[in-house]
Amino acid sequence: MAEIDKVNKKLAGKIKVFKGTECDILKDGSLDLPDSILAKLDVVGVSVHSYFNLPRAEQTARVLRAIDNPHVDIFFHPTGRIINRRPPIDIDIDAVIGLAKKTKTVMEVNSFPERSDLKDEHVRKCVELGVKLAIDSDAHATAHFALLENGIATARRGWAEKKDVINAWPAEKMLGSLKKS
Secondary structure (H helix, E strand, O other), X not given: OHHHHHXXXXXXXXXXXXXXXXXXXXXXXXXXXXXXXXOOOOEEEEEOOOXXXXXXXXXXXXXXXXXXXXXXXXXXXXXXXXXXXXXXXOOOHHHHHHHHHHHOOEEEEEOOOOOOXXXXXXXXXXXXXXXXXXXXXXXXXXXXXXXXXXXXXXXXXXXXXHHHEHHHOOHHHHHHHOOOO
């Protein structure tokens, strides 16, 4: 964080580098970083990266506990699927979207072709309820940024507009919409 502060000071007025993380949701729904660290970050995303085969009620409760954390801003690749490699987790997506509405948790539209997560029907539910979205490429290489078109297409099929997608907004408006605001 100190290094990012130095970079931001050096680049003042040009660009801003955000302090953020993708936290793992642990089996009980707690997170792999303490709240004392999460509170210092600009953006906190959470993801299921383990325990993919929990029963539906347990998996749903786990995710609900995580997104109810006051420091969590975005729920990444909500179903955890990787097409042709891993099925989606068994989760009550309606309950997750419902709590996301209450907690102002943003739902990710992951553009990586093997993920394609959220589905357009889930995007539509988010739009109907006023749950904000973030479209990203899940980039692990610079070439992956070209994949954003996939997520944009999914968001459009779900009737999302610019007003529904926080990372289509100016940076200060986006940051102002997150939970810490």
